[in-house]
Amino acid sequence: MSDHLKDLIQKKVISQKLSDNQFDTLMTLKEGVRQACHQAQRRDQEIEGQTDGSGDKGRALMNQFALRWRRAVAASVALFAVIGGTFMIQQYQKPLRHVSQLSEQAGVVEAISQEVAKNHIKMKPLEVRSSKLSEVQRYFTMLDFSPIESTLRFADQAHALLGARYCSIRGVTAAQLRYQAGSGLSTLYEVPYDAALFGDLPNIDRGDEPIQSYSKGVSVKIWVEKGLLLVSAQNVD
Amino acid sequence: MKDKDAVFNRTLLDRLYQYACVLTKEPHEAYDLLQASLEKYLKLSEKERTLSIKNAEAFIKKIIRNHFIDTLRSSHAHLLELYDEHAMSDLECRDLESVVIDRIHLESIWNQLEFQAREILYYWAVMGNTAAEIATILDVPRGTVLSRLHRIKKRLQERSGAKDPKERDHRGGIKGGIQ
Numbered sequence: 515m516s517d518h519l520k521d522l523i524q525k526k527v528i529s530q531k532l533s534d535n536q537f538d539t540l541m542t543l544k545e546g547v548r549q550a551c552h553q554a555q556r557r558d559q560e561i562e563g564q565t566d567g568s569g570d571k572g573r574a575l576m577n578q579f580a581l582r583w584r585r586a587v588a589a590s591v592a593l594f595a596v597i598g599g600t601f602m603i604q605q606y607q608k609p610l611r612h613v614s615q616l617s618e619q620a621g622v623v624e625a626i627s628q629e630v631a632k633n634h635i636k637m638k639p640l641e642v643r644s645s646k647l648s649e650v651q652r653y654f655t656m657l658d659f660s661p662i663e664s665t666l667r668f669a670d671q672a673h674a675l676l677g678a679r680y681c682s683i684r685g686v687t688a689a690q691l692r693y694q695a696g697s698g699l700s701t702l703y704e705v706p707y708d709a710a711l712f713g714d715l716p717n718i719d720r721g722d723e724p725i726q727s728y729s730k731g732v733s734v735k736i737w738v739e740k741g742l743l744l745v746s747a748q749n750v751d
Numbered sequence: 752m753k754d755k756d757a758v759f760n761r762t763l764l765d766r767l768y769q770y771a772c773v774l775t776k777e778p779h780e781a782y783d784l785l786q787a788s789l790e791k792y793l794k795l796s797e798k799e800r801t802l803s804i805k806n807a808e809a810f811i812k813k814i815i816r817n818h819f820i821d822t823l824r825s826s827h828a829h830l831l832e833l834y835d836e837h838a839m840s841d842l843e844c845r846d847l848e849s850v851v852i853d854r855i856h857l858e859s860i861w862n863q864l865e866f867q868a869r870e871i872l873y874y875w876a877v878m879g880n881t882a883a884e885i886a887t888i889l890d891v892p893r894g895t896v897l898s899r900l901h902r903i904k905k906r907l908q909e910r911s912g913a914k915d916p917k918e919r920d921h922r923g924g925i926k927g928g929i930q
Contacts, residue, residue: 516851518850519857524877530768530772539786540789541759547790547794
């Protein structure tokens with residue numbers, strides 16, 4: 515069911531609303547901060563009054579110091595209460611978040627698989643042709659990492675490096691290495707691993723197994739190795 | 752305190768939450784972002800408020816945006832801009848008006864777009880702003896908004912694989928507007 519892009523975005527965005535609990539929490543936050551502001555204002559006024567009235571500057575300064583000290587203690591108590599409250603809410607929401615994280619993780623893997631499979635099928639021209647990794651590494655001057663030769667072989671086939679080109683995964687600039695693997699071609703995508711962006715993925719340096727998935731008839735493996743996110747793509751025989 | 756209190760109505764808070772959702776894509780993160788930003792806003796002194804706040808909603812959106820970018824700074828990848836970021840383009844918001852797309856495609860593209868692109872789509876589709884107005888709101892040159900629009904259009908094309916939109920009309924995906 516197709517619709518105008520504008521209408522769909524409107525529907526999508528406007529459907530997101532605060533829950534009653536969230537709204538109530540924000541109202542509580544407002545009251546808390548407002549009361550704290552009022553108290554601070556009252557204290558300032560008290561200090562000003564004392565300073566003007568007594569004429570004793572030394573005593574006024576002492577009072578000012580004492581009031582500031584009390585305010586700091588009150589602020590610390592309030593901060594502690596907020597942190598404690600937040601911690602309790604987080605504990606309560608943890609199971610729900612876990613489910614949400616799992617589904618988000620599956621979405622990330624699916625998105626990476628689709629993007630890599632699409633790039634693999636396109637087989638855009640190589641920007642550097644070499645069978646030596648060192649030459650390929652020298653080519654990638656715009657990357658803030660050095661492409662590696664993975665210890666994971668493509669389906670145990672003998673493979674030979676053909677060359678490489680720039681590409682991207684999820685908007686992050688990446689290196690694409692192309693191999694002759696058996697009678698077909700394999701591509702290996704490398705990008706710095708960022709857990710915040712890609713989620714928790716299997717790390718073969720820790721002995722984890724790569725994630726295997728299929729997209730558009732392409733076999734895709736995803737894993738982390740030596741601090742890089744590696745994604746291999748190969749046609750299914 | 753009158754202006755500060757005016758922010759705390761359901762409609763406006765929902766709008767601010769929706770904006771936070773556009774930036775973060777994740778409801779829990781959006782709520783945390785909104786809460787932190789409102790706290791920052793409420794702690795402003797009367798003087799600061801009078802000097803800087805003409806439109807509370809726009810002002811809080813700016814706080815939300817700055818706070819969001821601050822949290823992203825550690826991960827520079829999110830802020831990477833493609834090489835044609837400042838390339839000029841003659842694409843205008845109205846060129847997107849006729850784009851037709853299905854919900855599944857939109858969800859897929861939405862999740863892959865950088866937050867800057869989602870933000871532009873938000874101001875265009877939800878707030879009804881023009882490219883020039885979006886440029887003023889986001890404090891970027893109009894050319895940058897236009898080139899981001901151009902990139903969004905390219906993404907839509909790539910995602911649908913449509914070279915000739917008329918050919919795709921009977922298969923769903925994207926049609927119209929994309930040339």
